[in-house]
Amino acid sequence: MEALLFERDTILAAFWMTVRLTAVSALGSLVLGTLLAAMRVAPLTTLRGAANVYVTVARNTPLTLVLLFTGLGIGANLGLTLSDDLATNNFWLACIGLTAYTAAFVCEALRSGLNTVPVGQAEAARSLGLGFVKTLALITLPQAFRAVVAPLGSIMIALTKNTTIALVVGVSEASVRMREMIETYGDQVIEIFLGFAAGFVLLCLPMGLLFGWLSRRMAVSR
Amino acid sequence: MSYSNLYERPGPRGILRNRVLAAAVAVVLLALAYLVYVRFDEKEQWAAAKWTPLLRADVWSTFILPGLAGTLGAAVTGVVLAGLFGLAFGTARMSEHRWIRVPAATVVEFFRSVPLLLLIFFAFFGSYAVLGVNISAFTAVVFGLTLYNGSVIAEIVRAGVLSLPRGQSEAAYAMGMRKGQVMRLVLLPQAIKAMLPALVSQFIVLLKDSALGLIVGYDELVDRGLNGIAANFSNVIPAAILIAGIFILINLSLDRLAHRLGRR
């Protein structure tokens, strides 16, 4: 227990990093994922194709590699610098990687949500004179969102846990600290693991409950 | 699945407009791709010296194929164990007995919340403190994959069973089946069929997650393949593109397989 008490501030800082990574990437991936889902059902073949290729690649590549591409590919080779401060730069690179990866899953969830919206909804919208963008934005996507609250919740919980892999681009979050602590306090491995695990349970469990509650509240009864 | 009901079938002008827009999108995308190409070219990422090693037979037999064997070994073991774990805990969580339901739910919720990386770290470094023996990297990876993905599968199974019409179990009870029979003869087979896409995408997640084994020195595709090749030829990006390609190929074939199974 001493290890956990002794390093309390470091651990809290590490989890604060986890929270920030999750929040930024969750927001980013919801926006990008929605955009991708819209692209995948768009009337333009090239838009559909591009979104299709993107989702296939991002969904089937290990996150480790996605983050490696953001760090080495975007960071070192494309020369994208988001901040002069290395730590801040790495943080944003990690967010880009996590967003790029998670967005593909958000897109897939939304697309399956679109499948649950009855054809009549879109047809009714069109008969009112709404075009593609308005039909999607006002009628079908909102209903699709309501249908996939629970899967989106799982994706966001997965994202929270995936932030541990940000160590690949040099962000010191919880997993880095846990590893360091295991090295320093070799005799307290179990306490250290349970402490860090508890941190993630504290983050993920409320998220699970919230999304469960939301999905029940927002479920469309048909 | 076609989404053409989202827009009117375009008339002659609409078709023309769509073609122009599609071409514009294509131009923008190609310009982006070209920009990336040029920037990578400046850093000599397309240099032949970095790519030709990837075509050598000995590079494949020493780095890629053993790595692939490691990845698949961990993934297949993980899939089998996680599937069993998921079935066991998914059904246990629906038990009528509180003393089964509550512990099962606790276990599932706990392991669903703990990152895989932490589980692998704990298994690998903590096994000595807990069990008195050091476990191998393979076991640590499989341990993590099983508990983490197994818990997710447990939830998928539970959701699948709960999504079935109530008439199914009522009819089965009416025929005089017992609880266990209802579950395994009526509910689970239907639930698994309905949940097949979700199960396969979880298996794909598991396969990708096995790449985390590199953290404890397990010989898999990223560690053995990517790092091994890059250490010899300092071509991280080309090697990473190749390894990512291999993962995508495997996962796509899994996806195909699931579709074929789903149609039957």
Place this chain on the structure above:
Amino acid sequence: MFGRSLYAVFAVLALTTTAACGGGQGSYASIVDKAKNDKKLVIGVKADQPGLGLRTPDGTFTGFDVEVATYVAKQLGVEPSGITFKETVTANREAFIEQGQVDMVVATYSITDARKQKVSFAGPYFVAGQALLVRADEAALTGPQALNGKKLCSVAGSTPAQKVKTEYAKEVQLQEERTYSACVDRVLGGQLDALTTDNVILAGYAAQHAGKLKVVGEPFSTEKYGIGLKKDDTAGRNAVNDALAKMFSDGSWQKALEASVGASGFPVPAAPQLERY
């Protein structure tokens, strides 16, 4: 057949996996006996460090550590054909020795008191020191003091970078990477300015990228590389130390070092003093 038997299958599988991971080999008390009787040894080396321990495409291992291991094995009575090299990473070296997965570890393995609690060390067979790896055209970066405002790379879980920050250059920005290769890539790409770790490891990379990278800075720490053995194997430790003493005296040690990292211009130092205990 789906229900109860399923739980049974699960239980059996769970048991077999736990059983499968428990057992190691290690029927011999000392590495000396194993070498003498089996004529075979399993030796843990690094697989991704050019110049020290590197797995090459033909499946063999090369580097200074590998040379040392081969020489020591030969002295113990094991021909090169009887050696199986096995990759070890920083995280699993102690575990591999304790479990008997390897008979000894020669893998840039620094002798520390913490590690002596778990394994025993023969050697040191090399005394390394922390230094910097920079681009060859970098004139201003001459040592750790010049790192203020610069970007420094190190490998995750290692302390050297922190030492630079606290003792030499408070304004340095630290980047942690998973592998040295990734650091090297970023230094070459110009995104980071320097990589810090033991000079001999850096020399391996400088040799690999001859003309593009160079090692700078007087070594500002001491890392004694030892050969890791089972904790209670005193006979083995003595035998390995004898083998090392012979390697130092007959010139093989200098030759091996020169062949492995000489291309970087790394000056071959005098052989270290063995620390028998």
